[in-house]
Amino acid sequence: MNIKSLLLGSAAALAVVSGAQAADAIVAAEPEPVEYVRVCDAYGTGYFYIPGTETCLKINGYIRFQVNAGPEASANSADGSSVANDSSWDAYTRGQVQLTAKSDTEYGPLTGVIVIQANADNSSAQKTQLDSAYLDIAGFRAGLFYSWWDDGLSGETDDIGSPKTLHNSIRYQYETGSFYAGISLDELEDGHYNSDETANNWGVAFGIGGKAGAFTYQVTGGYDTDNEEGAVRAMGTVAVGPGTLGLAAVYSSDPNSYYEASEWAIAAEYAIKATDKLKITPAVQYYANRYDSKVSKNDFTDNDAWKAGVTIDYQIVDNFSAKVSVQYLDPEKADDVTSGFFRLQRAF
Structure with missing residues (x-):
């Protein structure tokens, strides 16, 4: 057998083997199923x-950059993140993320x-x-959340809420759709307490509010069981001309965890669009x-005060805004104080 015959025979044998394999079906491994995120429109936009x-x-939240100005600006930062010093200005940054989960049950949405x-x-x-963590179903809510006393008028001047909300x-x-009424049992461990005690009390609060046409209203009350004192507040807004007029009044029987700024106060604003x-x-x-804790921690003092200010809000683009606020406080028996802040915030 010469070399040519050997090569031809090898080629023929290879063709036979290849033909046999080609007759068999080729089975490819199936890819793993991909489950794409589905939009959930049952509870509004943004859910999946x-x-x-x-x-x-x-998932939503915001990023905030803010510069505070005024006496001891760092110590007075509302977010509580700052360290006390004598600086007349202080900058801070905040990031906040909120996760909201909802599902249907026989009692309504579980949140x-x-x-x-x-x-x-x-x-x-x-x-x-x-900052918050709670569950909510059929009108019942339990966990860590803000009370009705955290609400206020739309500007930055009014001081009609609890020191801790x-x-x-x-x-x-x-x-x-246009009315709500509720009652809550609140742990007030970080609230107001008298000079001879420690903070370890609880309270009962209620909130009633709603909307009727161009008018909105809210009545909020609270009783601090440890201090045996209470407070009540009423607020209302109404559309007038190019803006919204807001009025509020609050009364406190003595300093307590629901209101301690003064025995009573009235506030007014006009939000011009x-x-x-x-x-x-x-x-x-x-x-x-x-109220002045340096004079008396248990009682209000004979010291009235006026406060005036202006807040400017500007929507730069969608989900990005700027805010400037300037406030002037004139106590009867203390030095007057001017303070304010500049804020940039991006929501998502």
Whole structure:
């Protein structure tokens, strides 16, 4: 057999083998099924189904940069992230993320909310905290959340809320489209306490509010069981001309965890919608028998005060806004104080 015959025979054998294999079916491995995120429109915009479940989840929050100005501006930062010093200005940054989960049950939607907030006064002075965490079903709410006393007028001048409004609470609230009424049991461990005691009290609060045409209203009350004192507040707004007029009044029987700024106070503002993007809100407040812990921790003092200010809100683009606020406080028996802040905020 010469070399040519050997090559031809090898080629023929290879063709036979290849033909036999080609006759067999080729089975390719099927790819793993891909479960795409499904939009959940049952509870409004922004929700999607958690893959593999019937629970809808929404993620939102904001990023804020703010510069405070005034006496001891750092110590007076509202977010509590700053360290006390004598600086006349202080900058801080905040990041907040909220997770809201909802699912249908035989009792109505079951809601769970977690809010994480991080505040940075500088690279070394930072604080991350649980800002809210609660569950809600059929009007009942339990967990860490803000009370009705956290509400206020739309500007930055009014001082008609509790010094601490975030509590571990149990609440029931009845709601319709234009009316709500509720009652809550609040743990007040970080609230007001007398000089001979420690903070370890609880309280009962109620909230009633609603809307009727161009008018909105809210009545809020609270009784601090440890201090055996209470407070009540009424607020209302009405559309007038190019803006919205807001009025509020509050009374407190003596300093307590629901209101301690003064024995009573009245506040007014007018939020002017100058353009689609610009809102200007001048406001005033009067305090009668203002609270001063340096004079008496248990009682109001004979010291009235006036406060006036203006807040300017500007919507730069969608989800990005700027705010400027300037406030002037004139106590009867203390030096007057001018303070304010500049804020940039991006919501998502």
